[in-house]
Amino acid sequence: MGGKHSEPKPPPSAPAPLPELNTHWRPVNWREKEEILKEVRDLKTKVEPLRILLHGPAGAGKSCFINSVQRALLGRNVISALENSADVGQSFTLSIKTHKMKKHGGGHYPFVFSDIMGLEAENGGIQIEDISKVLSGHILDGYTFNPRGTITDTDLKYKKCPKICDEVHCLVSILSADAITRLHESVIEKMRTIRQKAVEMKIPHVIVLTKVDKACEIVNKDLKKLYYSRKIKQKVEESSHKLGIPLNNIYPVKNYHAEITGDTNVDVVILMALRDIVNFANDYVEDVYESKVEQGTCRLKENYRDF
Ligand SMILES: Nc1nc2c(ncn2[C@@H]2O[C@H](COP(=O)(O)OP(=O)(O)O)[C@@H](O)[C@H]2O)c(=O)[nH]1
Ligand SMILES: [Mg+2]
Numbered sequence: 001m002g003g004k005h006s007e008p009k010p011p012p013s014a015p016a017p018l019p020e021l022n023t024h025w026r027p028v029n030w031r032e033k034e035e036i037l038k039e040v041r042d043l044k045t046k047v048e049p050l051r052i053l054l055h056g057p058a059g060a061g062k063s064c065f066i067n068s069v070q071r072a073l074l075g076r077n078v079i080s081a082l083e084n085s086a087d088v089g090q091s092f093t094l095s096i097k098t099h100k101m102k103k104h105g106g107g108h109y110p111f112v113f114s115d116i117m118g119l120e121a122e123n124g125g126i127q128i129e130d131i132s133k134v135l136s137g138h139i140l141d142g143y144t145f146n147p148r149g150t151i152t153d154t155d156l157k158y159k160k161c162p163k164i165c166d167e168v169h170c171l172v173s174i175l176s177a178d179a180i181t182r183l184h185e186s187v188i189e190k191m192r193t194i195r196q197k198a199v200e201m202k203i204p205h206v207i208v209l210t211k212v213d214k215a216c217e218i219v220n221k222d223l224k225k226l227y228y229s230r231k232i233k234q235k236v237e238e239s240s241h242k243l244g245i246p247l248n249n250i251y252p253v254k255n256y257h258a259e260i261t262g263d264t265n266v267d268v269v270i271l272m273a274l275r276d277i278v279n280f281a282n283d284y285v286e287d288v289y290e291s292k293v294e295q296g297t298c299r300l301k302e303n304y305r306d307f
Contacts, residue, residue: 017230020218024227028272033264036271037073041103043110043278046289047165049100050111050281053134055119055194056174057187061210064255065174066099066113069274071256072267074104094118094126094145096134111278114168118145119190128190132197135171137162164289169281171198171205173243177215177235177252180242188242195243202288204280207239208273209252223254223265251276 054062063080070078096116101109116134119125124147133139133151143157151158159166173191175183198205209232213220216231226232236250251273254266 019216019230020225021228021230021233025233026227028224028227028268030224030265030268033072033268033271036268036275039275040073040109040271040278043282045110045282046285047169048110049108049165050169050278050285051098051114051137051165051167052111052170052172052277052281053114053116053168054172054174055116055131055191057119057176057179057183058117060174060176060179061208061255061257062115062117062174064257065208065210065253065270066115068253068255068266068270069113070099070101071262072270072274073101073109075262077260077262078102094147096139096141096143096145098141111281114141118147119187124148125190128193128197131194135168135197135201135203137164137166137168140166164285168198168203169284170277171195171203172277173205173207173245175207175209175239176211177209177232178211180209180235180239183242191243195245202284204249204284205245206249206251206273206277206280207243207245209235209239209250210255212252213254219254223263223269226252226269 054065056062067078067080094117096114098112098114100112103109114134116126116131126145126147127150129150130139130145138159139151140157140159143151143155145151153160171194173195195205212226212229212232212235213223215235216229218225219229219232232252236247236252239245240247240250251269253269253273255270256263256266259266
């Protein structure tokens with residue numbers, strides 16, 4: 001053998017991938033705001049209210065998302081009835097608070113958002129068992145969680161026989177696109193366990209990925225580039241991988257957080273997420289409970305509650 005052979009040449013370094021993709025990876029009709037609003041307004045629910053549970057790390061944008069939905073629905077600025085964001089990361093309480101969504105011209109939409117605060121508090125945060133009880137409707141609004149123990153059935157906020165309207169009909173994990181990579185493994189683990197509980201109960205589960213403007217400069221300059229951004233696509237894939245949620249159940253959004261005036265593009269991404277969330281919640285109620293009603297094991301009419 002032998003013979004002269006030259007050193008293999010190192011492969012030419014691949015050019016850095018462009019931050020902007022040539023084609024979008026999800027179509028958006030930036031002019032369909034009014035259509036979505038009409039769809040949500042005309043929604044007929046089997047149960048009232050549909051209950052959407054938000055959970056996620058402190059500072060991920062839960063309160064801002066609720067505010068943004070309210071603002072997109074009303075078409076005007078709203079006074080934030082939410083907790084002070086200055087409390088984020090500090091001595092926040094471990095609690096559950098439910099928010100109704102006002103309708104233009106009076107009344108409320110037939111869905112509510114329950115916001116669980118304190119998922120990953122230093123002292124251990126809310127126990128998984130308590131979150132299961134929230135999912136199944138045993139824990140009423142305003143309960144303050146105890147990180148050292150779960151709720152007992154003698155607690156005033158414990159509902160022994162929850163109705164369908166007390167249960168959670170869609171679980172929404174809120175994660176911030178700019179922080180997903182450095183999220184602590186223990187928080188991811190807790191969120192995965194909660195997902196597992198929801199899956200066992202067949203409750204639909206989506207991720208709302210906030211702060212796309214902070215995660216990608218291109219999107220910060222122009223929100224319409226949202227689905228052309230390589231960075232945002234990577235963040236969506238990363239959250240899908242970390243929580244085990246299919247890509248098509250992940251909604252990147254920019255929340256209203258400092259703006260005073262409305263922005264139709266912000267409204268569109270928020271409303272696209274909302275439309276799917278309320279439809280998933282409604283589908284769940286129809287699928288799981290209509291059969292029970294048919295079997296006579298439960299009566300939907302009894303399931304309207306003014307919370
Ligand atoms: N740039 C940007 N900031 C956001 C967005 N959503 C929330 N924030 C900011 O993130 C911080 C935490 O948000 P908040 O809704 O209070 O988080 P929560 O603890 O999950 O309820 C606030 O200072 C918001 O102004 C977003 O989409 N973009
Ligand atoms: Mg909050």
